[in-house]
Structure formats: C-alpha cells, structure tokens
Amino acid sequence: MHPHIAALYNSAQKPSRLIIGLMSGTSLDGLDVALCRVTGAGLNTHIEVLNFTTVDYNDDYKTKIKQVFAKRECDLELVTLLHPWVGKHHGTLVNQCLTKWNINPADIDVIASHGQTIYHCPQSQHNHKDFNNGTLQIGDSDQIAVTTGITTIGDFRQKHIAAGGEGAPLAVYGDYLYFSSAAENRILLNMGGIANLTYLPKCGNASAVFSSDIGPGNTIMDAYVQRYFCDMHYDNDAALAKAGTQNKLLLEALCDDAFFNLSMPKTTGPEVFNLAYLAAAQTRSNTHNLQHDDIMATLNAFTAHVISKAINECVKNAPNCVVYASGGGIHNPLLMEQLQAFCPAVKAFKNTHALGIDPDAKEAVLFAILANECLAGEQQHLNNTTQGIAGVTMGKVSFAD
Numbered sequence: 001m002h003p004h005i006a007a008l009y010n011s012a013q014k015p016s017r018l019i020i021g022l023m024s025g026t027s028l029d030g031l032d033v034a035l036c037r038v039t040g041a042g043l044n045t046h047i048e049v050l051n052f053t054t055v056d057y058n059d060d061y062k063t064k065i066k067q068v069f070a071k072r073e074c075d076l077e078l079v080t081l082l083h084p085w086v087g088k089h090h091g092t093l094v095n096q097c098l099t100k101w102n103i104n105p106a107d108i109d110v111i112a113s114h115g116q117t118i119y120h121c122p123q124s125q126h127n128h129k130d131f132n133n134g135t136l137q138i139g140d141s142d143q144i145a146v147t148t149g150i151t152t153i154g155d156f157r158q159k160h161i162a163a164g165g166e167g168a169p170l171a172v173y174g175d176y177l178y179f180s181s182a183a184e185n186r187i188l189l190n191m192g193g194i195a196n197l198t199y200l201p202k203c204g205n206a207s208a209v210f211s212s213d214i215g216p217g218n219t220i221m222d223a224y225v226q227r228y229f230c231d232m233h234y235d236n237d238a239a240l241a242k243a244g245t246q247n248k249l250l251l252e253a254l255c256d257d258a259f260f261n262l263s264m265p266k267t268t269g270p271e272v273f274n275l276a277y278l279a280a281a282q283t284r285s286n287t288h289n290l291q292h293d294d295i296m297a298t299l300n301a302f303t304a305h306v307i308s309k310a311i312n313e314c315v316k317n318a319p320n321c322v323v324y325a326s327g328g329g330i331h332n333p334l335l336m337e338q339l340q341a342f343c344p345a346v347k348a349f350k351n352t353h354a355l356g357i358d359p360d361a362k363e364a365v366l367f368a369i370l371a372n373e374c375l376a377g378e379q380q381h382l383n384n385t386t387q388g389i390a391g392v393t394m395g396k397v398s399f400a401d
C-alpha cells in the first residue's frame with residue numbers, strides 16, 4: 001500500500017482527527033482558517049474548534065483576484081496562473097497560522113480547502129442550452145499539500161455538480177449533520193457576500209431539509225462602498241446606511257428580479273448581484289440622483305427584505321422556529337434590526353455561538369466536516385428529494401509529495 005494511502009486509512013480509523021478547514025468567500029476579505037478536532041462522523045460528528053482566525057488578504061491579492069472574479073470575460077492566462085498561485089498563497093497562510101499556534105504540521109490529519117470561487121453559473125443563470133450547471137473554484141489543492149506537507153482535500157463542489165446539483169450551498173450537509181435538533185425547528189442563516197439558509201425542521205426528516213441561496217448578503221453594499229469610498233471595504237457597523245433614508249422606488253426595483261420568484265433551493269452569486277444590477281434598478285426606478293447614504297440605506301433594506309422573505313416562507317411550516325445566524329452580516333446592526341422586525345413569526349434570532357460554533361468560523365468548519373465525511377463518514381445521504389441530490393462523497397485528495 002502506498003504510504004499516503006496507509007496514512008489516510010490510519011486517520012480514517014482514529015476516533016478523532018485534526019482537520020484544518022479553509023474558506024475564502026465571495027467577500028474576498030480574507031482566508032478563514034479553522035483548526036478543528038473532529039470526533040466521529042455522520043450524525044455522531046462532534047467538533048471542537050481549537051483555533052480560528054481570518055487572515056486578511058492584502059491589496060495585491062484582492063487586486064489580482066478581482067481581475068477575474070465573477071467576470072464573464074477575462075484573461076485566461078491570468079486564470080491559469082492564479083490557480084496555482086492562490087493555492088500556494090493559501091498553503092503559506094496555513095503555515096503561518098501553524099507557526100503562530102505552535103502546532104506541528106505532522107499532527108494535522110488533513111486540510112479541507114474550499115478554494116476561491118471565481119465564477120458560478122447554475123442553469124437558471126446562463127443562456128447556454130447545451131450546458132448544465134457550472135462553478136469554478138481556483139487555488140489548487142496540490143499546491144496547498146506541497147506547501148504545507150499536509151494531505152489536502154479540496155474542490156468539493158464538482159461532485160455535487162456531477163450528481164446533478166448546482167455545486168452549492170454545501171452548507172446543507174454540515175448543518176444537517178451538526179446543527180439539526182429533535183426538539184427545535186431551526187434555520188441556519190449565513191450572511192456573507194451572498195446570503196443562504198438551511199431549513200432544519202425538528203422532525204429529523206432528512207428529506208425535508210434543504211439549503212438555498214436567498215440573494216445578496218453584503219455583496220452589493222460592499223461593491224458600492226469599495227467603488228465610492230477610498231480605503232473602505234465595507235460599511236462599518238452600517239454607519240452610512242444609518243445616516244441615509246431608504247428609497248421606496250429603488251427598493252421595489254431591486255426586489256423585482258426573476259431570481260426571487262424561483263422556488264428554493266436555488267443558487268446565485270455576484271455574477272448577478274453587483275453594481276450593474278444596482279444601476280439597472282436605478283434606471284428602471286429613475287433614482288440615479290440619490291445620495292450615497294440613501295443608496296446604502298436602500299441596499300441594506302434590500303438585503304433585509306430578501307432574507308426575511310425566505311425566512312418567512314420557511315417558518316410558515318415551522319412554528320417556534322429559531323434562526324441561528326452566522327457570517328459577516330451579523331456584525332451589521334441595521335441589517336439585524338430590520339430582519340427581526342420583518343420576521344415576527346420567528347421565535348428568536350441567535351447566532352451560532354449559541355450552538356457552540358463561532359459565527360465567523362462556521363463556513364470553514366463546514367469544509368472540515370465535509371473532509372471528515374470524505375475520510376471517515378458514509379455517503380452523505382440526505383434522501384434529499386427537495387434538493388434532488390443522491391448521497392455523494394465530496395472532495396478530491398492531494399498528497400504532499
């Protein structure tokens with residue numbers, strides 16, 4: 001047996017494993033690194049997050065990625081070069097974290113890497129009748145494995161696509177395995193660049209569980225701030241939005257898109273929800289002359305509206321439902337305030353801290369769970385008639401040498 005296979009076999013048989021989950025989301029703010037002790041597998045998974053950090057990306061990294069990110073046309077040579085470059089960069093950041101945390105790389109069983117999504121195009125979003133769903137994550141796992149010396153499992157989304165899914169949201173698997181409860185109807189809400197939710201009814205009926213993207217989280221607000229306010233990445237604590245006034249006509253135009261009429265589950269990305277989307281809504285509502293803070297107030301309300309519409313749809317069938325929020329959007333006080341006001345049937349809004357997981361770490365932990373399933377679980381059978389995906393094992397294995 002090849003020693004790498006023997007080592008994986010050994011890891012898979014251990015009662016618990018050390019897995020580093022890596023997530024680099026659509027906000028391009030940084031690499032989330034979660035060092036997890038994962039015990040068991042499947043519905044018996046237990047997670048202890050031993051260390052977590054977000055390593056902020058520098059301007060050079062952001063500039064390079066933005067040249068290709070969510071762009072229908074870009075330099076193919078640059079995409080080709082970025083794939084190994086991002087992988088190597090992520091590997092280097094992992095090495096820095098391990099040094100800082102005083103952890104020996106030899107003690108880590110595997111790294112679980114999401115990579116960097118640069119384009120996402122479900123069938124509902126593209127016009128090519130010859131093609132099905134597609135999504136592309138760069139940051140080659142071979143580079144991470146070689147740079148760190150740690151076996152790396154990556155590229156999780158392609159198996160989901162191969163099995164007939166849209167490649168996202170994969171949160172459904174981790175949320176179901178880790179956060180479902182026999183005693184409480186739950187919605188796990190993540191508000192990153194794009195917002196998504198997982199519906200977890202308390203009956204434990206896996207076929208009723210689903211995850212869906214629901215529209216923009218922070219992505220248009222971030223893009224607006226980055227375009228018009230030098231050196232600002234986002235509207236810190238919603239200061240701009242709080243100073244402005246929502247514009248009803250613009251809000252209506254923003255909410256008027258075919259995506260919101262599609263039934264859940266569905267996926268989307270910044271390929272759709274971007275500054276061109278805002279400009280088109282301004283044209284339709286004749287609101288080009290608004291002040292920056294009024295636009296930010298309206299974008300904030302837009303995000304709150306689309307998220308609350310999806311939550312309200314779920315809670316119709318789930319009395320006393322508790323929403324557990326995560327992602328950067330939980331730090332936006334105006335968004336959180338509006339969400340609670342727009343969702344009167346929700347019993348309580350909490351964040352995933354209440355379930356033992358740091359809300360900023362949740363997506364990185366998800367990939368650690370998926371890698372653990374790849375290694376030591378069974379097929380992730382959700383019997384998911386709603387999502388229409390058969391049980392699949394996601395992730396590709398890259399060895400260090």
Ligand SMILES: Nc1ncnc2c1ncn2[C@@H]1O[C@H](COP(=O)(O)OP(=O)(O)OP(=O)(O)O)[C@@H](O)[C@H]1O
Binds near residue numbers: 025195237332333
């Ligand atoms: N104090 C704050 N005030 C307002 N917004 C904030 C604050 N802190 C974070 N955010 C928002 O959260 C965003 C980062 O969220 P997060 O890291 O969850 O996104 P992501 O993981 O990149 O996205 P996705 O989940 O779509 O892949 C920031 O870009 C910003 O918009």
Ligand SMILES: CC(=O)N[C@H]1[C@@H]2OC[C@@H](O2)[C@@H](O)[C@@H]1O[C@H](C)C(=O)O
Binds near residue numbers: 120167172268
């Ligand atoms: C294609 C892609 O990268 N999608 C991300 C993005 O960020 C949030 C939302 O859109 C979600 O669908 C997904 O990430 C999470 C981790 C998921 O798959 O559950």
